[in-house]
Amino acid sequence: xxxxxxxxxxxxxxxxxxxxxxxxxxxxxxxxxxxxxxxxxxxxxxxxxxxxxxxxxxxxxxxxxxxxxxxxxxxxxxxxxxxxxxxxxxxxxxxxxxxxxxxxxxxxxxxxxxxxxxxxxxxxxxxxxxxxxxxxxxxxxxxxxxxxxxxxxxxxxxxxxxxxxxxxxxxxxxxxxxxxxxxxxxxxxxxxxxxxxxxxxxxxxxxxxxxxxxxxxxxxxxxxxxxxxxxxxxxxxxxxxxxxxxxxxxxx
Amino acid sequence: xxxxxxxxxxxxxxxxxxxxxxxxxxxxxxxxxxxxxxxxxxxxxxxxxxxxxxxxxxxxxxxxxxxxxxxxxxxxxxxxxxxxxxxxxxxxxxxxxxxxxxxxxxxxxxxxxxxxxxxxxxxxxxxxxxxxxxxxxxxxxxxxxxxxxxxxxxxxxxxxxxxxxxxxxxxxxxxxxxxxxxxxxxxxxxxxxxxxxxxxxxxxxxxxx
Numbered sequence: 334x335x336x337x338x339x340x341x342x343x344x345x346x347x348x349x350x351x352x353x354x355x356x357x358x359x360x361x362x363x364x365x366x367x368x369x370x371x372x373x374x375x376x377x378x379x380x381x382x383x384x385x386x387x388x389x390x391x392x393x394x395x396x397x398x399x400x401x402x403x404x405x406x407x408x409x410x411x412x413x414x415x416x417x418x419x420x421x422x423x424x425x426x427x428x429x430x431x432x433x434x435x436x437x438x439x440x441x442x443x444x445x446x447x448x449x450x451x452x453x454x455x456x457x458x459x460x461x462x463x464x465x466x467x468x469x470x471x472x473x474x475x476x477x478x479x480x481x482x483x484x485x486x487x488x489x490x491x492x493x494x495x496x497x498x499x500x501x502x503x504x505x506x507x508x509x510x511x512x513x514x515x516x517x518x519x520x521x522x523x524x525x526x527x528x529x530x531x532x533x534x535x536x537x538x539x540x541x542x543x544x545x546x547x548x549x550x551x552x553x554x555x556x557x558x559x560x561x562x563x564x565x566x567x568x569x570x571x572x573x574x575x576x577x578x579x580x581x582x583x584x585x
Numbered sequence: 586x587x588x589x590x591x592x593x594x595x596x597x598x599x600x601x602x603x604x605x606x607x608x609x610x611x612x613x614x615x616x617x618x619x620x621x622x623x624x625x626x627x628x629x630x631x632x633x634x635x636x637x638x639x640x641x642x643x644x645x646x647x648x649x650x651x652x653x654x655x656x657x658x659x660x661x662x663x664x665x666x667x668x669x670x671x672x673x674x675x676x677x678x679x680x681x682x683x684x685x686x687x688x689x690x691x692x693x694x695x696x697x698x699x700x701x702x703x704x705x706x707x708x709x710x711x712x713x714x715x716x717x718x719x720x721x722x723x724x725x726x727x728x729x730x731x732x733x734x735x736x737x738x739x740x741x742x743x744x745x746x747x748x749x750x751x752x753x754x755x756x757x758x759x760x761x762x763x764x765x766x767x768x769x770x771x772x773x774x775x776x777x778x779x780x781x782x783x784x785x786x787x788x789x790x791x792x793x794x
Binding site: 334335336337338373378379400403404405407408409426427428429431451452453454455456457501502530531532555556585 | 595596598599602603605631632633695702703704705706707708709710711712729731733734735750751770772773774775776778779
């Protein structure tokens, strides 16, 4: 049967890996290819590169990073950030990425999901959802522009809509849990799992090995993503997989 | 020399880089005169079945492959490339395939026989279970490979070399004569996948001599 995936995330800015806490205060954490090789060695099942470059030059560099990674190691990876057109997707996929992740562009024009799924197939279209709890409405709202702008969508409704439009996978980030290291947002994951039937990558909040296991066993996630916990070697992918396996999960 | 068939349907870069790392000689082309020079072929593919078949027909690549298959040149289809080797697919309506192998391609139902829902696509690492001996798995002992697909082949057990289990038996490696197919992405499947590609390279090399 299918195994649960552990996915290190590399935030890339102008060709270098950085990591922000709650989308703020960036800190340089290294070279993308070097980190990719390191995680591949450790048993990463997949990688996500999030391009947070602000400049046009930075966007050009990501294509070289993708080529370098695809040319050097044999694991699947997703590239997100700055994907606004069919042409953007084509460039990234042709450079050797397996999937692209879209966020703001999909919310600004939901039909973009449909069009890209038709051209490239649903399997390579990941829709990233940045969700933040709203105590007044008692649900999670979706944010765009790296968490700066609130939209009118609830996370659960948007997840359902993204699937309907042809997304092949969802990357669900809890903005409340991101950087807090208290664990993934299980209620959010469960709420989304109940309405969709495509794979979900849990993101935001990993602080210990057992958090991953919880995301799988309680949050019903298919994969779990983390950055700083791996970058700063607070735990290893091996240790995470050991815990998942111990508690009845399947890993590679 | 392996000819990787470029028909605008997917990720040629990763496949070609994998062959490069394995020092297997290859070239990428969409030109039939150039492809004529190869001793064996890889048909990659990501995307939709009808679009792929349409392109193969319009470019004359289907007729070209028919000849090469008749001449018993090795051919390896990867992912959608494997599905195309079969008789037909129900993706976006019924479409005829290359029909080099017996069987059809259908969508994962998304429901188990007990009525429980499961997720489609089948995405991630799944274990290969060997079903029959074949030279392509000579270097394979055990392990997981990376799948991403929503459609699955239904075929005769005689062509299934290895399968995986995803709420049903999923033909993962198929073979009949010199026709090979891999439903997963060997070029994205770590050492296990690299060994399978290496073995294909070896088969091609031995055949040439």
